[in-house]
Amino acid sequence: MRHTYAKSLLSTVFVITALAANAQNSNKENSPYSRFGIGEQRNGVNTLLKGMGSISSAYTNPYAVNTDNPASYASLLLTTYEAGGEGSTRTVQGGTDKYRTGMATLSYMNVGIPIGKYAGMSFGLRPVSRVYYSLNDTTAVDTFGSAIKSYEGDGAWNNAFIGFAGKYKGFSLGFNFGYTFGKIDNISSLEPLTTSEKVVSSRFATYTRVGGISWKVGAMYEHALKKSLMIRGGGTVTLSQTLNASRDQYWLSYNNYSSQLDTAHQSRKVKGDITMPLSYSAGIQLAGNDRWVVGIDYTGANWGDYKSYGTTDSLASSTYKVSVGGEYTPNPASMRKYLQRVTYRLGAYYGTDPVELRNTQLDYYAVTAGLSLPFKRNTSRIHTSIEVGSRGTKTNGLIRETFVRFGLGISLNDKWFIKRKYD
Secondary structure (H helix, E strand, O other), X not given: OOOHHHHHHHHHHHHHHHHHHHHHHOOOOOXXXXXXXXXXXXXXXXXXXXXOOOOOOOOOOOOOOOOOOHHHHHHOOOEEEEEEEEEEEEEEEEOXXXXXXEEEEXXXXXXXXXXXOOEEEEEEEEEEEEEEEEEEEEEEEOOOEEEEEEEEEEEEEEEEEEXXXXXXXXXXXXXXXXXXXXXXXXXXXXXXXXXOOOOOEEEEEEEEEEEEEEEEEEEEEEXXXXXXXXXXXXXXXXXXXXXXXXXXXXXXXXXXXXXXXXXXXXXXXXXXXXXXOOEEEEEEEEEEOOOEEEEEEEEEEOHHHOEEOOEOOOEOOOEEEEEEEEEEOOOOOOOOOHHHHOEEEEEEEEEEEEEEEOOEEEEEEEEEEEEEEEOOOOOOEEEEEEEEEEEEOXXXXXXXXXXXXXXXEEEEEEOOOOOOOOO
């Protein structure tokens, strides 16, 4: 019965986060830039790491799961259950126009398991990308005058994975093997403003579903500089991978004064491929006395390799991201002063986005902060994070997004495979 409370609490968190994921259907965050490529990429690391700028390449924690670098699994000491949710608000500005939008959703679900003293494994579900946009514009058409041009999109990609890692002295090596799946729907339409019954509207719809094997390799090395000071280096590589896709397309025409639809073109279950780019990361961290960690990360991806059904999109040839951050726990062993056991985090990041429009590659940046609140006399913790930042620009007729993201997660620790002393 020692861990019954933890398992009950975990079940509650899973239910809450699942409800939050379903709530997306009525509470979605409108992002025009998610129209391109695979949509807006989502950060799949846990809430703990988000609070410190997501410096995940060289980070290990014996009581939390770093799924961004699978080599970290070898450092797990206890079986760890994790779940997290995310809420965000976004202000979109273009010219003189401005609007706000927001959402709440499931962020991740992980389980990490130590395998002896020098190995570990993890499995779970991570987000990859999300798509939701709804845009209207008025345009002039020679044949019938003014019309409303609309663009709508919806969908998401996720990754279910299992990973293993082993350690020899200070060197760790691990990998994640997973299945990436999801769908993206893109719809555009042209509706004339004229009242003539002879003028018809048109709609073009594409529904793309994807499913395919994915994998990632990670490595870490740690070395004691002195008794109370440790240096760690780490990195990951994901080679370019091809995912299977199935696509339905419809070209429709209709009259606003009748319910009749005419199908000019229809194709269903057209098989194809989506090629994902090579990506990589590297980082270095200093850690002291189990009380503090500081580090820096660099990640990159070759988006010039991206193709969907053999065609490219409005994407840059490459992207990068630089992250810095750290954490500090005043006294992890304190039993009388609760605030001494709380972990405080700060971080920041800057990067370039895959989307490139009008010869302008988008960039983004944010500052982050977070807390880990421990349970009484237990290694389990509740994690919080906040990210405040910006994406895009208002120059060249583009739009700028400012955002605030809130994260709430939990790590519950348990010990499996305890040998019984009494029957």
